Amino acid sequence: MNASDTHDFTFADLFAGIGGIRRAFEGAGGRCVFTSEWNKFAMETYRANFTKDESRSDHSFVGDITGITPRAVKKHDVLLGGFPCQPFSIAGVSKKNALGRAHGFADPTQGTLFFNVKEIIAAKRPAAFLLENVKNLKSHDRGRTFEIIEDQLRDKLGYHLQSRVVNGKGWTPQNRERILIVGFREPTTFNLNTLDLPAPESGPKVDKILHRKGEPLIPHDAGRYFDPRTGRVDPKYTLTENLWTYLQDYAAKHRAAGNGFGFGLVRPGMTTRTLSARYFKDGSEILIEQRGLRPRRLTPRECARLMGFPDDFIIPVSDTQAYRQFGNSVVVPAIVDVANAMRPHIVSALAASSDRVA
Structure with a gap:
């Protein structure tokens, strides 16, 4: 996907990953x-x-x-950024606590990256921004982390700030809650919290993203994941006997201890757990049931679909890297709806301003 020669606004794509947020804002005229x-x-x-x-x-x-x-960042109308979430995610905080390591803004590396975003906003003063992170950002450290973010963006920089937790399950068959933070430099009638977004309970089911017999061959996949003539997914995605035994034993041990840990076995009419960057390790959070066979992982193409990427999206990397990339990405159609809602307000703000980036 490439931007057209005409555009309504320009944007900077920070912590860009594989371009999920960019796709949405290009489609909205950026x-x-x-x-x-x-x-x-x-x-x-x-x-x-x-x-x-x-x-x-x-x-x-x-x-x-x-x-x-910040001075080296090219001037832009809109700043976009899914700044790293591991210091604030539930899994990330649990892991760091277990290792006796800092998390949140006390993390000496990733946790400080929000402040890089803030300094760029302060230096470039874009008309608007959209930031994305895990739902836990709002409750991390008993709400103090989010208070710091609000203080920096709203009180220190003067932006009109809104936030909302959005579940990607309204667009794709995945329970994926993320917080979106929108800021406008000038007052606006845009209201993130009243946007009419798809209800999670009305979203599609996992059969919509699975490979199937007769599916059109994707040229750049070159038959890498499944055989469209038979609908058979490459056997390498089926769990080995040892791994399947280990996951079952692990789940049984935690059930006996009263914990909720275990694998997530999914049938076609269901929705999945959240796809994470660790999916390459054992695939345990999303396992597809196979009749007469052990369960299998999703293929990278199915992960792309689970995140709302179209089939023309090219996956040039190994399966391990692809799983990490999609697990770290955004549910693209969710961002598309927000970008389209923001667009007229961005255009209006730029029309009233003298500093639009050509």
């Missing part, structure tokens, strides 16, 4: 002029899907955002 992503494998996927960036003089691509000053 043009990306600045991208930052530090992971080389995510950059490979991003570049494979936004190929014209390399020859565009109005686009800059940098790696680690901490390695440049």
Whole structure:
């Protein structure tokens, strides 16, 4: 997917990952002029899907955002960023606690990246921004973490701030709650909390994203994941006997202890748990039931669909890297709806301003 030559606004894509947020805002009339992503494998996927960036003089691509000053960020109308969530996620906090390590803003690396975002907003003063993170950001450290974010963006920088927890289950068959933080530099009638978004209970089921017999062959997948003539998924995605035994024993042990830990076995008419970046390890949170066989993992293409990426999205990396990338991404159609709702307010703000980026 590439931006057209005409656009209504420009944007910077920070912590860009594989470009899920970018796809949504390009579809809403935006043009990306600045991208930052530090992971080389995510950059490979991003570049494979936004190929014209390399020859565009109005686009800059940098790696680690901490390695440049806010002044070096290209001027833009809208700032977008899914800043790293591990310091605030439930799983991330539990892991860090177990290891005796800091989390949240006490994390000496990832936790400080919000402040890089804040400094860029302060330096560039975009007309609007959208930030995305895990639901737990709002309750982390008894709400103090989110209070700091609000204080920095609203009280220190003067942006009109709104936030809302959105569940991707309204668009794809996955229970995935994320917080969206929207800010406008000037007063606006935009209201994130009253947007009419699909209800989670009315969303599609997992059969909509699974490979099936007769499915059109995706040229850039080259039969990598399944055989469309038979509908048979490559056997390598079926759990080994040892792994399946281990997962069952692990779940039984935790059930006996009164804990809720265990694998997530999914049938076609169900929805899945949240796809995580650790999915490559054992696939335990989302296992597809197979009649007469052990369960299997989703293929990377099915993960792409679970996140709302269309089949023309190119997956140039290994399965391990693809699982990490989709587990870290956004539910694209959810961001599409929010981007489309923000668009007229962005355009209106730029029309009333003298500093629109051409």
